[in-house]
Amino acid sequence: MGILETRRNRLIEAMHAQDIDLLLLHGSAWRGDYLRYATDFGILEGEALALVGRDGEITLYVDDPGEAERATVECPDVRCIAVDNLVEDVAEVIRRHGNRRVGAGPSAHLPYGLTRQAAELRLVDATALLDRLLIIKAEDELDAVRQAARLGDEGYEVFRRAAVEGREDYALIAEIEAFFRAKGVDDNFMIIGVGGPEVRGMAPPSGKKLKRGDLVTTELTPCFGGYYVQICRTLVVGEPSVAQLEAFDIYKQAMEAGIAAVRPGATAADIARAENDVFRKHGLGEYVTSEYTRVRGHGIGLFLDTRPQILEDVDMPVEEGMALIVHPNTYHPVVGYMVLGDSLIVQQDGAEVLTRTERRLFAQ
Amino acid sequence: MRRGLMKWREDELSTDAIAARVANLRAALIGRGLDAFLCYTTLVRPAAVHFLTGFTPYWSDGLLMVGRDDSRPVFVTALSKRVGKWLHGVNPTCEIMHAPRPGLKIGEILAQRGIRRLAVLELDMMPGALVEDLKAADDVELIPGDDLFAAIRARPASSEIRLARRAQAIAQNAFEQLSLRLQTVGDVVGPLERSVRGQGAEECYIAVAPDLESASGLARHHHATPLAERFAARISVAYNGVWSRFTRTMRKGVPYSEEASAHLGDIVSSLDISRAVSGQLAALLEGTPVSIDFWSLEGPVGTRPLAQVATKDRPVEAAIPYGVLTLAGYDPGGRFLFSGLVIPGTAREALEAA
Numbered sequence: 192m193g194i195l196e197t198r199r200n201r202l203i204e205a206m207h208a209q210d211i212d213l214l215l216l217h218g219s220a221w222r223g224d225y226l227r228y229a230t231d232f233g234i235l236e237g238e239a240l241a242l243v244g245r246d247g248e249i250t251l252y253v254d255d256p257g258e259a260e261r262a263t264v265e266c267p268d269v270r271c272i273a274v275d276n277l278v279e280d281v282a283e284v285i286r287r288h289g290n291r292r293v294g295a296g297p298s299a300h301l302p303y304g305l306t307r308q309a310a311e312l313r314l315v316d317a318t319a320l321l322d323r324l325l326i327i328k329a330e331d332e333l334d335a336v337r338q339a340a341r342l343g344d345e346g347y348e349v350f351r352r353a354a355v356e357g358r359e360d361y362a363l364i365a366e367i368e369a370f371f372r373a374k375g376v377d378d379n380f381m382i383i384g385v386g387g388p389e390v391r392g393m394a395p396p397s398g399k400k401l402k403r404g405d406l407v408t409t410e411l412t413p414c415f416g417g418y419y420v421q422i423c424r425t426l427v428v429g430e431p432s433v434a435q436l437e438a439f440d441i442y443k444q445a446m447e448a449g450i451a452a453v454r455p456g457a458t459a460a461d462i463a464r465a466e467n468d469v470f471r472k473h474g475l476g477e478y479v480t481s482e483y484t485r486v487r488g489h490g491i492g493l494f495l496d497t498r499p500q501i502l503e504d505v506d507m508p509v510e511e512g513m514a515l516i517v518h519p520n521t522y523h524p525v526v527g528y529m530v531l532g533d534s535l536i537v538q539q540d541g542a543e544v545l546t547r548t549e550r551r552l553f554a555q
Numbered sequence: 556m557r558r559g560l561m562k563w564r565e566d567e568l569s570t571d572a573i574a575a576r577v578a579n580l581r582a583a584l585i586g587r588g589l590d591a592f593l594c595y596t597t598l599v600r601p602a603a604v605h606f607l608t609g610f611t612p613y614w615s616d617g618l619l620m621v622g623r624d625d626s627r628p629v630f631v632t633a634l635s636k637r638v639g640k641w642l643h644g645v646n647p648t649c650e651i652m653h654a655p656r657p658g659l660k661i662g663e664i665l666a667q668r669g670i671r672r673l674a675v676l677e678l679d680m681m682p683g684a685l686v687e688d689l690k691a692a693d694d695v696e697l698i699p700g701d702d703l704f705a706a707i708r709a710r711p712a713s714s715e716i717r718l719a720r721r722a723q724a725i726a727q728n729a730f731e732q733l734s735l736r737l738q739t740v741g742d743v744v745g746p747l748e749r750s751v752r753g754q755g756a757e758e759c760y761i762a763v764a765p766d767l768e769s770a771s772g773l774a775r776h777h778h779a780t781p782l783a784e785r786f787a788a789r790i791s792v793a794y795n796g797v798w799s800r801f802t803r804t805m806r807k808g809v810p811y812s813e814e815a816s817a818h819l820g821d822i823v824s825s826l827d828i829s830r831a832v833s834g835q836l837a838a839l840l841e842g843t844p845v846s847i848d849f850w851s852l853e854g855p856v857g858t859r860p861l862a863q864v865a866t867k868d869r870p871v872e873a874a875i876p877y878g879v880l881t882l883a884g885y886d887p888g889g890r891f892l893f894s895g896l897v898i899p900g901t902a903r904e905a906l907e908a909a
Contacts, residue, residue: 219599221616233775235760236791237859238599238680256851256863257773261762264774278679299684306683361560365752368558372761373745375778381558382613394641395561395613398755485635 194331194416195231199247201329202229205320206245212291214243214317215281217301220378224493225297225321226251227417232266233377234258238302240281241269252281278304285312296321325492326499327512332418333536336492336514339420340534340545342376342413347422347548354407354555356428360385360396363407371413380412380419380495388527391483403429407555408530410518412495419495421516422546423532426553438523439552442531445469445519446550449488449501453515453535453542458506459499463487466519467503475523484521491516491534513537557598557613559757559793563645567721567795568609572714573648576607577621577628579707584623584674591622591668592700593661594676595685600858603676604630605796606708610646611757618657618685619649620664629664631657658688665692674700677857701857708855709874711902718797719877723896725754726790726801735808740765741778743788751792758793767804767890771883782807787892791861798860800853800879802894804886815844816891819882823893827900828852828878832865836882845891847884852897854878877902 192200206214218226219238227233229243230251237255239262251271253259259273274280282305285293294317295301295309305312328336346367353366360383371379382393385405393408401407410423425442427435445466452465466487467479478484488501491514499507501517509515518532533546580592595618596604601611604619608630617632628649634642636653643651654660665673675697678686690697729750737743744761751759762773766783773789789802803811811817822839826832832852840847852865854875861879865871881894898906 219597221597221599221614236599236861257762260772261774264770264772264776299682301683302679303681303683303686304679306687307679361755362753364558365749368752368759369745369749372748373741373778375741377775378556379558380556380614391640392637394638395558397562397641397644398560481635481637483637485637 194335197329197331198228198324201324202243203245203247205324206243206294209294209317209320210292211294211315211317211320212245213285213288213293215285215293215295215305215314216241216243216321217297219300222297222300222494224325224497227493228321228325230266230269231417232262232269233414233417238277240277242281242284252277278302281305282308282312294320322498325494325497326490327510328492328514329512332492333512333514335416335418336420336534336536337545339413339415339418342371342374342415343411343420343422343534344547345374346371346411346413347424350409350411351426351553351555354401354426354428356401356403358401360399360401363401364396367411376413376415377417378414378419380410380421382410384408384528386527388525390527391522392528393530401428404432406435406527406529408528410520410530410532414495417493419491419493420514420534420545421491421495421518421532422534422548423516423518423520423530424548424553425529425531426555428555431552431554432526435526436552438526438529439531441469441473441475442519442529443550446517446531446533449517449519450533450535450542450544453509453517453537455509455511455537455539457509459501459509460503460506462509462517463501463503463505466501466517470519470521478521478523487519488515488517488532490514509537511537511539557611557758557793559752559759560755561611561613561645561757563609563647564795567718568714570648572712573607573609576707579710580607580621580704581623583703583707584621587674587703588672589623589674589698589703590670590672591620591665592674592676592703593618593620594700594704595681595858600680601796602855602860603704603708603858606855608646608648609796610648611796616657616682618661620661622668622670631660633657656685656688658685659691662689662692665695670695672696672698674698674703676700676704680858704857705873708857709876711876711899713902713906715797716877716898716902716906718795719799719896719898722756722792722794722797722799723801725751725756725794726792726799728754729790730801730803730811733811735810737782737805737807739778739782740776740780743782744778747788747790751790756792756794757796760791762789763787764892767892771890771892773802773892785889789892789894793860798855799896800861800881800894802881802892804891804893806888814888814891815886816893819845819893820895823880823882823895823897826880826897828875828897829899829901831870832880833867845884845886847882849883851881852878853881
């Protein structure tokens with residue numbers, strides 16, 4: 192059984208369990224995981240809606256003719272239709288299905304043109320149904336995550352070698368993207384930080400040239416076969432200073448403490464606390480707050496930043512079959528923003544760490 | 556996500572040019588008795604906010620509100636304050652606010668400013684949850700703003716056309732740098748991506764038709780897929796927020812520029828998209844060894860950077876400030892695909908005069 196068949200079987204089983212006749216899934220290049228779960232289509236331009244029947248029949252509606260052409264080639268077992276008015280055309284199809292219970296998601300992204308007709312179209316929120324399937328992955332999905340992780344490691348090696356003094360940040364990213372495209376990586380979430388203590392985070396490249404002494408931070412998030420895996424590492428252009436090395440050691444301790452806390456039954460808060468306690472022990476507790484950092488890790492899969500967010504106020508339990516990244520990325524007041532993160536799969540006895548790249552402050 | 560070069564370049568798109576666009580919008584609001592205009596942005600639907608601010612979000616979403624008075628446009632983003640410094644650096648034309656629920660924040664602003672009649676672009680395509688947040692504001696009438704915006708958006712602007720030409724040139728350079736020893740899809744897409752992003756593009760999507768004799772659908776294929784004797788590739792490029800596409804047909808071991816269809820570039824560049832395309836194409840292709848069985852025209856419409864506005868079987872539905880014309884047909888070598896930039900004749904004349 193292929194990975195797509197596995198997903199569709201799980202989806203149909205969940206629809207039966209919740210007495211849903213028809214599933215309406217929205218997707219775009221910003222948030223495409225619900226759509227991809229059923230159709231395997233990695234949408235780039237415009238938006239799409241898929242209708243999934245309990246009999247397994249799937250129809251994909253896209254509002255961009257070029258994307259319809261691409262979907263026809265890339266997803267030959269899905270019926271794909273280019274429509275002029277995505278909302279109205281799909282609403283009309285749902286109406287024709289008659290007195291059915293239609294699950295719809297993700298709720299945060301469904302177009303208003305559909306949600307305002309929710310009662311008439313008999314739409315019920317199926318976000319939780321899909322979330323559960325997306326978060327707890329089947330074994331062949333986890334194999335895909337492992338494969339993506341290998342590409343993440345290879346990608347960081349390319350990044351590291353390309354990060355030479357005098358190169359612009361966007362040219363560095365061009366090298367990574369070329370490598371990933373040539374290897375069949377569909378997409379990549381990637382931000383970068385270049386500089387010293389003045390750098391407080393990562394963003395898209397702005398044309399900065401790498402110079403000696405700069406910290407170069409990145410999170411690479413290659414997507415292979417639809418599955419995203421992340422790796423976070425920091426390098427120094429030239430030789431690292433003692434202060435940079437000492438600071439990095441704190442991030443390494445924090446990440447390893449976080450990974451050690453991963454086990455079924457632990458909560459996202461437990462993992463975040465394990466990471467943050469290391470910073471607090473070193474007098475850096477201020478720098479694990481939202482003023483300086485967003486999350487201490489998150490779920491990964493068909494979306495690159497899925498639940499659970501690893502934060503001290505998130506009590507969602509960790510379960511076997513989840514894929515996560517643990518990354519205690521934050522600002523350090525002496526050396527600047529540093530990142531370090533490994534992806535992992537939650538197994539019965541703890542974390543199966545996927546990232547193989549050394550946990551060190553690389554010198555270039 | 557956007558991961559190419561993103562920076563404010565005053566010499567390419569000036570604050571004055573943006574201010575002129577906003578002034579046009581305000582005049583239209585006043586003319587129609589409306590209080591303000593609202594549009595939504597994500598990396599998928601960034602075009603309207605980019606047109607009015609020069610800003611594209613690399614991630615997350617946001618709302619831009621332009622009032623009829625002289626106050627600065629307000630951009631409310633779900634991106635956190637931690638990226639506030641970056642946002643101010645790449646988006647200097649408006650007041651920036653951070654809110655996890657931009658709809659709620661805009662609702663507050665509507666109430667504070669006494670805005671009652673709000674024109675909204677593509678209301679039905681906005682996320683429903685965000686619109687419900689927006690509607691929490693009392694006594695605000697949401698009025699479709701698509702026609703109002705379209706009238707302003709359709710006017711050609713030299714700054715935008717220069718950026719579109721730059722995007723086109725980036726793609727063309729990438730094709731020119733391709734090796735002649737191409738064997739697989741991976742051999743094409745990797746070098747194209749490196750070249751396009753290395754030239755400062757903000758985004759790059761590549762699709763390939765690896766065997767034009769059997770199928771001409773452009774898609775993302777497995778990197779090890781072998782290339783047939785005749786194949787085609789399309790690069791969709793964003794440069795400083797402005798998009799273009801460049802599609803060319805190639806034969807193994809032969810520069811793309813030697814294909815008969817490559818010379819369509821001259822024909823396409825002489826088209827005037829403010830007039831009917833089919834008749835012009837037929838006249839321009841007469842006597843050439845090229846026949847066309849499909850064409851489509853795309854351009855920036857509403858929030859979409861490029862959306863189809865006409866095809867061979869459907870006349871132009873919306874006026875656009877510039878476009879991308881895609882052609883499919885046969886030349887002496889067989890099936891070909893082609894696309895290139897087209898601009899209205901009046902804009903071309905103005906640019907040449909400048």
